[in-house]
Amino acid sequence: MSDTPGAGQRPGQRPRRNEKGRERNRSGERKFSQSAPSQRTRKADPARLVAFEVLRAVAAEDAYANLVLPVSIRKHRLDRRDAGFATELAYGALRGQGTYDAVLARCVDRPLAQLDPAVLDALRIGAHQLLGMRVPAHAALDQTVGLVRAVIGAGPASLVNAVLRKVAARDLASWIGELTANQTDGVKIASLTHSHPEWIVRALRQSLVAHGRTVEEIDELLEADNAAPVVNLVALPGLGSLDEALAEGAEPGRLAEGSAYFAGGDVGRLAGVREGTLRVQDTGSQLVARALAAVDLLPAGPENGAVAGSVPAPDAGSERWLDLCAGPGGKSALLAALGRSVPATLVANEPVPHRAQLVRQALRPVDGGTWTVRVGDGREVGQEEPESYDRVLVDAPCTGLGALRRRPEARWRRKPADLVELAPLQRGLLESALEAVRPGGVVAYVTCSPHHAETLAVVEDALRRRPEMELLDSGAALDAVSIGGPLNSARPAASGAGSTAQLWPHLHGTDAMFLALIRKPV
Ligand SMILES: C[S@@+](CC[C@H](N)C(=O)[O-])C[C@H]1O[C@@H](n2cnc3c(N)ncnc32)[C@H](O)[C@@H]1O
Secondary structure (H helix, E strand, O other): OOOOHHHHOOOOOOOOOOOOOOOOOOOOOOOOOOOOOHHHHOOOOOOHHHEEEEEHHHHHHHHOHHHHHHHHHOOOOOHHHHHHHHHHHHHHHHOHHHHHHHHHHHHHOOOHHHHOHHHHHHHHHHHHHHHHHOOOOHHHHHHHHHHHHHOOOOHHHHHHHHHHHHOOOOOOHHHHHHHHOOOHHHHHHHHHOOOOOOOHHEEEEEEEEOOOHHHHHHHHHHHHHHHOEEEEEOOOOOOOOOHHHHHHHOOOOOOEEEEEEEEEOOOOHOOOHHHHOEOEEEOHHHHHHHHHHHHHHHHHHHHOOOOOOOOOOOOOOOOEEEEEEOOOOOHHHHHHHHHHHOEEEEEOOOOOOOHHHHHHHHOOOOOOOOOEEEOOOHHHHHOOOOEEEEEEEEOOOOOOOOOOOOOOOOOOOOOOOHHHHHHHHHHHHHHHHHHEEEEEEEEEEEEOOOHHOOOOOHHHHHHHHOOOOOOOOOOHHHHHEOOOOOOOEEEEEEEEOOEEEEOHHEEEEEEEOOOEEEEOOO
């Protein structure tokens, strides 16, 4: 189905979309509207308007796309198909911004920075429909120009029309060929081809090598960042069930026990999700939490009894667990549920009050009395409660370079300076965790970034400062909780003892989670 008058649809009529939210293209050819400008679409298609609002909020208000998108979808009362189309359009335009801006720069007669930012966002939305989605060219043009006419004005609408016609003259492969024709620098080529900032391409190439992979994998890794991730679910052990999700078409997870992949749209319609016993959580996050919960401890000596303080007093024989950086509580909820059968009590620490509230909400389905939320700086816990915990998770604040596929705008917002700012915090948190863990207990240092500076460099520094600590075989610990066989994620330590582990979107279909398990000697 097309949405131009000549193809059976009146101006302003909403385009029809198929089950996946894609607009239908009867002929598959690229055609433009033959109607006079006065007859063309004057109203904004609500799905495109939603995508446009998301891009505007991201650019002008520093908003997070995943937070503003559902609000805008609700405001414009999009049905499921239109919501799918708006999501693909907004996220795709944000992810593809680097490549699309390079294309647009070839089609606009002035530097892009001199365009009205709203017009530039509309052009990005048009470019993604033309180059990244299979929207018929006439529909992409007519509807995007209609959007601009309705929300920005007639003058910009003509500019957008002229520019998008030039964009539509080639397909994406042909544009990339054109953009990279005279390039010899592999980083620049990958950056233009896969729409990542050059510094991130460079950092991810180095990360692959640092974690024992090869630089040749970079294209696959960057491609994986650009694919919309399927929603991963976890049923809290002993509390939740996958049955309803599986009945709704979810597929059983291939790597983590109790997990599933859900491509069926809004998870909020699942009762388990509403109750909090079935949670959206990346499989990589599930695996690192499970690895910490399952890894062997050494028995504490008799003099190593835990200090009470604010920690819930456990029964004799039970364990005390600490999640040092808990907000918004995804891993806390899984750990607390896993701890029920140990039994273990959990302290979930988070310094940001509204995030601490999210942790409480996440923990609500788990029996009260087995967990507490501490609101404070994790760097102080080690001194306040030395040698108090059996297992400590440090899911450190990081750049999130391993979760770019989930946060479409993040790659443009992150800066190399963030690494410098985060480094002392990451080191301070790991140091505090190593203080807080009891002899024979284990600390898991985790990031959703594979960047050398926030993974290996932090762990190697800590082990240099405390050579008595034992790096465990973190790769084997992940394999032990994998239901899909060995993950091949280990990087043996330079010292020869133990390994760190790194998961990858292009290999494991997970976020690029890093894990180092460190045991304190008895
Ligand atoms: C990567 S997130 C943790 C994600 C969480 N573990 C989950 O699975 O939902 C890092 C968290 O550390 C928190 N944080 C920042 N500074 C901190 C500090 N000084 N001490 C403890 N946590 C901190 C952030 O507010 C953020 O909520």
